Amino acid sequence: MATPTTPPTNEGAGPPGPAVTDHGAGLNPRELAAWRGLLRVHAALTKALDAELDDEHGIPLISYEVLMVLHDAPGRRMRMSDLADSVILSRSGLTRLVDRLERDGLLVRAACCDDARGSFAVLTEEGVARLAAARRTHLAGVRERFLSRFTPDELDVLALWWERVLPGAGDATAHAGEC
Amino acid sequence: MATPTTPPTNEGAGPPGPAVTDHGAGLNPRELAAWRGLLRVHAALTKALDAELDDEHGIPLISYEVLMVLHDAPGRRMRMSDLADSVILSRSGLTRLVDRLERDGLLVRAACCDDARGSFAVLTEEGVARLAAARRTHLAGVRERFLSRFTPDELDVLALWWERVLPGAGDATAHAGEC
DNA sequence: CGAAAGTGATTGCACGCGCAACTATAACAC
DNA sequence: GTGTTATAGTTGCGCGTGCAATCACTTTCG
Numbered sequence: 001m002a003t004p005t006t007p008p009t010n011e012g013a014g015p016p017g018p019a020v021t022d023h024g025a026g027l028n029p030r031e032l033a034a035w036r037g038l039l040r041v042h043a044a045l046t047k048a049l050d051a052e053l054d055d056e057h058g059i060p061l062i063s064y065e066v067l068m069v070l071h072d073a074p075g076r077r078m079r080m081s082d083l084a085d086s087v088i089l090s091r092s093g094l095t096r097l098v099d100r101l102e103r104d105g106l107l108v109r110a111a112c113c114d115d116a117r118g119s120f121a122v123l124t125e126e127g128v129a130r131l132a133a134a135r136r137t138h139l140a141g142v143r144e145r146f147l148s149r150f151t152p153d154e155l156d157v158l159a160l161w162w163e164r165v166l167p168g169a170g171d172a173t174a175h176a177g178e179c
Numbered sequence: 180m181a182t183p184t185t186p187p188t189n190e191g192a193g194p195p196g197p198a199v200t201d202h203g204a205g206l207n208p209r210e211l212a213a214w215r216g217l218l219r220v221h222a223a224l225t226k227a228l229d230a231e232l233d234d235e236h237g238i239p240l241i242s243y244e245v246l247m248v249l250h251d252a253p254g255r256r257m258r259m260s261d262l263a264d265s266v267i268l269s270r271s272g273l274t275r276l277v278d279r280l281e282r283d284g285l286l287v288r289a290a291c292c293d294d295a296r297g298s299f300a301v302l303t304e305e306g307v308a309r310l311a312a313a314r315r316t317h318l319a320g321v322r323e324r325f326l327s328r329f330t331p332d333e334l335d336v337l338a339l340w341w342e343r344v345l346p347g348a349g350d351a352t353a354h355a356g357e358c
Numbered sequence: 359c360g361a362a363a364g365t366g367a368t369t370g371c372a373c374g375c376g377c378a379a380c381t382a383t384a385a386c387a388c
Numbered sequence: 389g390t391g392t393t394a395t396a397g398t399t400g401c402g403c404g405t406g407c408a409a410t411c412a413c414t415t416t417c418g
Contacts, residue, residue: 026314166219
C-alpha cells in the first residue's frame with residue numbers, strides 16, 4: 001500500500017520519434033501534451049459533471065463530494081475539519097458549503113460531546129435520499145466521460161501514477177469520532 | 180494525428196486481483212483511485228504552482244497561461260475569442276484578465292483592421308521579459324512536481340490517454356490574423 | 359439602400375472562494 | 389488555579405468568475 005511502485009528512471013526507453021529539442025514552450029511536445037492534457041481534461045470533466053449534477057438534482061459537484069464523503073463515514077457524520085481535509089476546500093469554504101447544505105436540509109450540524117469546540121456534520125434522511133438519486137447521474141457521467149475510456153488495467157496504472165505524484169493521498173481514512 | 184490509437188476494449192485483460200464487486204461508492208477501488216486521483220492531483224498541482232508563480236513573479240497561473248499562449252502565437256498577438264478558447268476561461272473572464280494584464284503593462288489591446296469589433300491582445304516587451312522569468316520558475320515546478328514522476332514513454336501514454344478523453348483537444352492551433 | 363440577424367467584446371450582477379482576523383474551548387505549564 | 393499556547397470553527401472582506409444583458413459593428417437578405 002505504501003510502495004508507489006518503481007520510481008521512474010528518467011529517459012527509461014528510447015523515444016519513439018527523433019529526439020526533440022526544447023521547443024517554444026520549454027517543454028517538448030510529449031511533456032506539453034501530458035501536462036496540458038491534465039489541465040484540459042480536468043477542466044472539461046468537472047465542468048460537464050458539475051453542470052449535469054446541478055441541472056438534474058440541484059447539487060453542484062463540490063456539494064456532492066461532501067455528501068459522498070459523509071455518506072461513507074461511520075455514522076454518516078464527520079468533524080468539520082476532517083471533512084474539509086477530505087474535500088478540496090478550505091475551512092471557511094466548508095463552513096459556508098455546510099451552511100447551504102444545512103439550509104437545504106441535506107445535513108445538520110451536531111455538537112460533539114467530548115469537545116465543545118467541534119461540530120459534526122451529519123447526513124439527514126433527505127440527504128441520503130437526494131444523494132442516492134444524484135449518485136446515479138454522477139456515476140453514469142464519470143463512467144461515460146472518463147472511466148469508459150480505459151481498461152481496468154489502465155485504471156490501475158493511472159491510480160499508481162497518481163500515487164507517484166501525490167504520495168499518500170490515496171488513503172481517505174476518515175476518522176470519525178464515536179461520540 | 181487524428182488517430183487516438185486503439186480505443187480501449189473494456190475488460191481488455193484480466194484484472195490482477197479478484198473481481199471486486201461494487202463497493203460503497205458505486206465505483207470499485209481502481210475506478211475510485213483513478214478518478215479521485217485525477218481530482219486530487221490537479222488540485223494539489225495547480226494550487227502549488229499558482230502560489231509559487233504568484234509569490235515569485237506576481238503572475239498567477241491563469242495569467243501565465245494567457246501570456247504563454249500569446250507568446251507562442253504568430254506576432255505575439257491573438258484575438259480575444261481565440262485566446263479565451265485556448266485558455267480555461269470564459270469570454271468575460273478573459274476580458275477582465277486582459278484588463279489586469281494591460282494595467283500591469285504585460286500586454287496591450289490593439290484594434291483589428293478588418294473587423295472593428297474585434298481586438299487583439301498583444302504581448303509587450305515587458306510582457307515578454309516577465310514571462311521569460313516566470314517561465315523558468317513554472318517549468319521547474321511542473322517538472323519537479325509532475326513530469327519528473329514519469330518516463331518519456333509514460334508521458335506519451337498519458338498524452339494518448341488524454342486524447343481518448345478529450346478527442347481533438349491536443350491541437351492548439353491558434354489562428355491569428357495577419358492584420 | 360435599409361432592416362434584421364449574427365458576431366466580438368464588454369459590463370452589471372450575484373456568487374463561491376480563500377485569507378486573515380476573531381470567538382470559544384481545550385490542553386499544557388508552573 | 390491561573391496564564392499561556394494551541395485548536396475548532398465562523399465571519400469580514402476582497403477578489404475572480406460565469407451568466408445574461410448590452411453595445412458596437414458586420415453580414416445577410418429583401
